[in-house]
Amino acid sequence: MKKLISRILVGVAILASSACTKTDNYNGPNASFQGNIVSSEGGNLPTSGGSTTIKLQQIGWTTPQTIPSKFDGTFEDTKLFKSGYKVVPTGGAFWPVYDTVTVNIDKGTKHDFVVTPYIVIKNFTATLTGTTLTLKFNIEAPVAAGLPTIKDAQPYVNTTKLVGTGASIRDFSDLNAKVINKEFTDLSAADKAMTLTVPNLIPGRTFFVRVGVRLSDSFNSSNFSEIVQVDVPK
Amino acid sequence: MKSIHKLIIAISISVGGSLTSCQKLDIPPTNIVTPDVIYSSEAGVKSFLATIYQNLPIEDFKYRPDQGFKTGGNDWENFYNSASVNGEEVGPFGGMDIGGGFGYWPYGDIRNVNTLIAELPKHVAKLSQPTVNALLGEAHFLRAYYYFSMAKRYGGVPIITVPQDPAAALSTLQVHRDKEQATWDFIGTELDLGYQMMPETSDAGRANRYAAAALKSRAMLYAACVARYGSVNFVDGPARAQGLVGIPADKATAYFQAAYDAAKLLEGHYSLYSANSDKVQNYVDLFLKSGSPENIFIKQYSIANHTAHSWDATMSPRYMTANALSRSYPTLDFVQLWGALQVTNDDGTPKRFDNRAQLMQGLEPRLLATVYFPGATLRGLTFDMQRGIYPSFSGTAVAEAAKQANSRSYILAGDVKTLFQGKQVIGFTGPWTGGDELTRTGFYVRKYVDYNKPQSAVDLNRSEQPWIDLRYGEILLNRAEAAMELGNSGDALTSVNQIRSRAGATPYASIDLNKVRNERRMELAFENQYYWDLKRWRTADVVLDRAHFKGLMPYYVFNENKYIFLAEPELFNREYTFQKQFYYEGIPGGEIGKNPNLLPNNPNY
Numbered sequence: 097m098k099k100l101i102s103r104i105l106v107g108v109a110i111l112a113s114s115a116c117t118k119t120d121n122y123n124g125p126n127a128s129f130q131g132n133i134v135s136s137e138g139g140n141l142p143t144s145g146g147s148t149t150i151k152l153q154q155i156g157w158t159t160p161q162t163i164p165s166k167f168d169g170t171f172e173d174t175k176l177f178k179s180g181y182k183v184v185p186t187g188g189a190f191w192p193v194y195d196t197v198t199v200n201i202d203k204g205t206k207h208d209f210v211v212t213p214y215i216v217i218k219n220f221t222a223t224l225t226g227t228t229l230t231l232k233f234n235i236e237a238p239v240a241a242g243l244p245t246i247k248d249a250q251p252y253v254n255t256t257k258l259v260g261t262g263a264s265i266r267d268f269s270d271l272n273a274k275v276i277n278k279e280f281t282d283l284s285a286a287d288k289a290m291t292l293t294v295p296n297l298i299p300g301r302t303f304f305v306r307v308g309v310r311l312s313d314s315f316n317s318s319n320f321s322e323i324v325q326v327d328v329p330k
Numbered sequence: 331m332k333s334i335h336k337l338i339i340a341i342s343i344s345v346g347g348s349l350t351s352c353q354k355l356d357i358p359p360t361n362i363v364t365p366d367v368i369y370s371s372e373a374g375v376k377s378f379l380a381t382i383y384q385n386l387p388i389e390d391f392k393y394r395p396d397q398g399f400k401t402g403g404n405d406w407e408n409f410y411n412s413a414s415v416n417g418e419e420v421g422p423f424g425g426m427d428i429g430g431g432f433g434y435w436p437y438g439d440i441r442n443v444n445t446l447i448a449e450l451p452k453h454v455a456k457l458s459q460p461t462v463n464a465l466l467g468e469a470h471f472l473r474a475y476y477y478f479s480m481a482k483r484y485g486g487v488p489i490i491t492v493p494q495d496p497a498a499a500l501s502t503l504q505v506h507r508d509k510e511q512a513t514w515d516f517i518g519t520e521l522d523l524g525y526q527m528m529p530e531t532s533d534a535g536r537a538n539r540y541a542a543a544a545l546k547s548r549a550m551l552y553a554a555c556v557a558r559y560g561s562v563n564f565v566d567g568p569a570r571a572q573g574l575v576g577i578p579a580d581k582a583t584a585y586f587q588a589a590y591d592a593a594k595l596l597e598g599h600y601s602l603y604s605a606n607s608d609k610v611q612n613y614v615d616l617f618l619k620s621g622s623p624e625n626i627f628i629k630q631y632s633i634a635n636h637t638a639h640s641w642d643a644t645m646s647p648r649y650m651t652a653n654a655l656s657r658s659y660p661t662l663d664f665v666q667l668w669g670a671l672q673v674t675n676d677d678g679t680p681k682r683f684d685n686r687a688q689l690m691q692g693l694e695p696r697l698l699a700t701v702y703f704p705g706a707t708l709r710g711l712t713f714d715m716q717r718g719i720y721p722s723f724s725g726t727a728v729a730e731a732a733k734q735a736n737s738r739s740y741i742l743a744g745d746v747k748t749l750f751q752g753k754q755v756i757g758f759t760g761p762w763t764g765g766d767e768l769t770r771t772g773f774y775v776r777k778y779v780d781y782n783k784p785q786s787a788v789d790l791n792r793s794e795q796p797w798i799d800l801r802y803g804e805i806l807l808n809r810a811e812a813a814m815e816l817g818n819s820g821d822a823l824t825s826v827n828q829i830r831s832r833a834g835a836t837p838y839a840s841i842d843l844n845k846v847r848n849e850r851r852m853e854l855a856f857e858n859q860y861y862w863d864l865k866r867w868r869t870a871d872v873v874l875d876r877a878h879f880k881g882l883m884p885y886y887v888f889n890e891n892k893y894i895f896l897a898e899p900e901l902f903n904r905e906y907t908f909q910k911q912f913y914y915e916g917i918p919g920g921e922i923g924k925n926p927n928l929l930p931n932n933p934n935y
Contacts, residue, residue: 158922158929186934192566270876314565314910314934316871 129199130172131207133165133185137216137238140169141190142320144252144260144308148188150209153196155180167258167323178202185209189310189317191239212238215246215280215309215319222305222324229253229294231307233321236288243280244313248273251292252306252320259304259323268294268303300330369453375465378446382472383535385439387479388629389858390797391639391778395428403636406654406790408644412861414658416870419856420770420879420900421658428861429912431483435921436476437490443473444493467527471542474520478549481517482862483915485510485556485575485932504925507917509573511581514553518588521546525595534620534628534796540599541627544800546592547808553577554585554815555866563868565910567933575914575932586812593809600626600802602832609695609834617778618795626800633792642783642793645775646702647768649758650711651788655767660701660775660856661879662897667852668697671882673895678726680894686715686884689895695834700855702774704884704895709785714757715772716893717883718742719750723894731898740885753886761883763901770901771881777856803829804859807850814846822846829853865913874908911935 133148135141141148148165154177163173165188182196190211199207220233231251237243250273252264264270272294278287292307303326308318358364368374384401392400395412407422414421415428446469450462457465473491480487488505489512496503508516524542532538557577570576577585603624606612616622631638643654665671671689673681683689687705690698702708704715718740723730730738743755744764760768780795810825819841826849827837833853838845847867851860864870881900884893916935922928 158926159919312563316875316910 125175125177127176127178127201127203127205128172128174129163129176129181129183129201129205129207130174131170131209133169133171133188134208134210135169135190135216136210136212141165141188141211141213142306142322143167143169143188144318144320145258145262147261147315147317148190149186151184151186152176152201153182155182155198167260176201183207185211187315187317189214189313189315189319192314213319214243214311214313217307217309217319217321220307220321220324222326224297224326224328227295227297227299227328229297229303229305229326231292231294231305232290233307234289235309237280240280244311245279246276246283247310247312247316248275248277249290249292249307249309250274251294252308253294253297253303255301255303257304257323259306260308260320261318268297297326297328299328302327365449369449370456372457372461372465375446375450375457378442379465379468379472379536382439382442382446385436386472386475386629387434387436388797388799390629390799391641391793393858394432395861396423396430396432398432398434401637404791406640406644407657408640409656409658411658411856412858413856415906416861416864416874417661417877417879417906418664418851418860419658419660419775420902420904422766425904426874426906426908426912429908429915431915433918433920434479434483435918436480440473440476440490441493443469443476444491447473447491448493463527464529467524467539467542468537470520471524471528471537471545474517474524474542474549475545477513477517477520478545478552481510481513481549482552482865484917485569485914486513486573488928489513489516504927506927507574510556510575511553511573511577514549514556514577514585517549518546518553521549521592530599535630537627540596541800543592543595544626544805547589547805547812548800550585550589550592551808551812552862552866554582554589554812555868557582557585558815559866559868560913563871563910563913565913565933568930569932572930574930583816586815589808590812590816590818593805593812596626596802596805600624600805602802602806602828604832609832610699613696613699613833614776614781617798618780618782620796622798622801624802625796625798626802626805628796628798630796631794633794636791638791639793639797640790641778641795642780642788643790645779646708646788647759647774650708650785652786653789656769656774657766658775659769659771659881659900660773661771661900662773662882663879664851664855665697665701665773665882667848668694671895673882673897674727678728680723680727680730680896682887682890682892682894684892686713686893696852698776700775700777700852702776702779704772704882706776708779708781709783709788711758711785713759713774715759715761715769715884716754716757716886717761717772718885719753719755720885720887720894721750722889723885723887727894727896731896751888753888757884761881761901766902769881771879772883772895773881775856798857803832803853804857807846807853810841810846811843811850814841814843864908868913870908870912871910874906877906878903879906 133141143165149162150171151160151162153160163171165171180200183199184193184196190213216236218234218236223230251269252259253268254264304323305326306321306323308320310318368378387399391408392405394410409421413419415423415426450466454462486507486509489508490505494503521542525539528539530538557579560576561579601623603616603622604612606615643651644656646656648655675681690703702713704713706713720740741750741755746756746758748755756762761770761772762768806825806829810822813821823841830837879900880897883896883898886893911934914932917928917931
């Protein structure tokens with residue numbers, strides 16, 4: 097009986113020592129792709145979570161993957177497989193780009209995309225009176241003809257610098273939206289100078305604020321202003 | 331000597347064995363049912379049909395829009411319904427969790443139908459020509475049903491009408507997608523065949539010719555709306571450019587006409603259920619009584635066969651059942667489709683009610699039969715909804731509801747046992763925020779709930795009331811909508827007023843498209859129609875744009891001994907946003923892997 101057990105143990109030991117001796121010799125993905133989404137009106141396109149993405153279609157593969165853009169209009173993915181990809185920016189508030197670009201992605205590949213935003217927000221100012229924040233800005237459209245209907249304009253208020261759709265305090269943000277539902281070409285000059293207010297901010301807190309104008313394009317996407325910091329005194 | 335005996339035995343066994351064995355290897359297998367067996371009698375075909383019917387994509391009690399069609403014995407979570415994301419109700423979904431679908435791809439079932447259609451004509455001798463024709467008609471109806479369930483999800487799909495040979499070349503097996511328009515046209519043609527070939531009547535649970543006409547009115551309305559509204563509100567992409575999704579706008583009229591004509595075929599053959607002169611009871615019974623002249627196509631359930639559903643145990647609170655829990659509740663927004671509830675005075679202060687049931691006075695019978703209001707009764711128990719107690723109350727309803735929770739003077743409780751000066755703080759039936767097994771809105775679903783069942787019998791997998799998949803009420807509404815879209819408002823008014831008079835509502839003097847659509851929402855509430863209606867009207871992204879829904883919270887005012895009702899956000903205050911890309915679901919990735927010819931995928935997938 098003892099003999100049998102020891103034989104089994106020897107067998108197990110041999111199996112155990114001979115197994116798993118070969119390491120995984122395939123390299124992980126190490127190609128990278130980064131760049132800027134440049135606005136045709138100058139600077140990077142300000143974006144937000146859940147909006148602009150870079151869509152990559154690996155040639156010879158069926159399912160696309162995406163790289164979400166950062167809030168400052170840059171994007172980066174460092175875990176891609178080296179290959180040829182068809183790439184196109186999508187999902188944001190800019191005139192659709194139909195022509196995909198073919199890029200051979202390898203280590204440190206860089207590429208900038210130029211897009212034409214639907215709306216550009218200019219002269220953005222934030223004035224605090226007591227606990228009420230007044231936001232003023234003008235909207236301009238680089239291309240007015242055929243612009244999707246403008247749905248609404250709203251402030252985005254958050255306690256961190258990551259502020260935008262899906263990253264804002266609803267009571268200060270969505271609830272202060274102003275419904276527009278008009279074509280850009282039907283807006284008067286006065287309509288294009290907009291004012292939004294955020295009442296009842298909490299004293300002694302710091303907020304990060306921007307405004308967005310939402311259009312009824314394929315993605316109900318928004319053009320954003322830059323982000324400003326607002327310190328509410330105690 | 332012994333060994334010789336053994337030898338003799340061994341030889342005789344092997345010789346005997348070899349003589350009797352291996353005579354014939356080419357015999358029909360006994361564990362596979364061959365076509366000869368199935369098609370030699372109508373009963374055989376019926377057994378094959380049973381599989382096809384069982385898998386038919388009927389969006390019934392058990393259908394889960396994020397997981398699929400359920401045919402198991404314990405698919406009890408019936409509150410995971412599309413109503414609970416589209417604003418009819420709020421429920422267990424955390425948001426718009428059903429927009430992407432569940433990758434439905436029923437080509438296995440379609441192959442079964444294709445096999446049936448290919449085989450039946452070969453067996454005319456045994457089955458007789460009329461039987462074969464009737465069965466073929468039924469098969470065309472079933473095939474259309476499967477394709478309809480895909481067309482409304484994906485737009486254009488590969489139209490496969492013959493059982494594919496697995497040994498055929500890969501290039502012939504990897505079928506391209508057809509255009510969306512071609513897919514809808516195919517569905518229309520199939521249903522025409524079904525109407526022409528099927529008999530007038532059928533066993534309950536099986537289709538007859540009018541089921542084909544009824545389904546056609548539903549399907550063509552869908553196609554027509556894709557043409558009319560999908561050409562205005564869409565997501566662009568290669569699939570759209572190639573017509574795989576989207577239909578040219580000028581085709582809308584023809585589809586609306588087809589929907590109208592199909593609905594008209596049922597006139598005189600079916601009628602609205604109106605056996606009981608009590609309008610509330612009549613509307614309740616419509617969903618529970620068998621043999622209703624309104625039922626065109628139903629799906630049946632059986633405890634014995636382990637197919638029963640759990641509607642009764644999951645729509646009412648545990649207080650009124652023997653087991654389980656409820657998790658989805660009608661919203662105030664839905665209830666107010668019937669008009670604003672009279673809960674505030676002209677000066678904005680909440681109206682004082684002597685008891686909760688007073689709220690129901692003067693409401694439309696159909697509404698009362700669709701939703702359980704505070705004060706209603708079920709199985710001898712009262713829906714005693716009460717969110718809390720105000721020791722005293724002053725001010726307006728709006729001002730009170732707008733206050734932060736911590737500055738309100740109400741008394742709330744975490745359980746039903748807590749008392750305030752001897753008075754129960756929250757009702758046995760909620761509402762409360764401790765979980766979602768009591769109402770979050772102040773209402774419960776009444777439609778389809780079997781009030782006759784004793785409480786002890788209301789358990790999981792113990793509900794057998796059939797699902798009415800096609801009923802004449804819907805057909806009248808299909809007809810009204812098609813008529814309205816075609817500019818025939820007179821016909822639309824007549825159809826809608828038939829519905830309204832049965833519902834106990836005041837008939838309309840005039841009609842518009844909005845009234846027709848609202849009538850549909852009210853009549854077909856919780857029947858898994860509104861989600862698809864929102865999609866085909868292309869209004870889902872507007873209606874469900876960061877949407878929050880409301881409830882009606884009953885409170886007891888202690889010093890007055892009265893009840894008040896305040897409109898407040900439903901207690902979880904969830905947000906629902908429908909992305910435009912959801913108007914079409916993406917073709918399942920696994921299927922694209924098997925068949926790259928399904929590309930391009932739908933826009934933005």
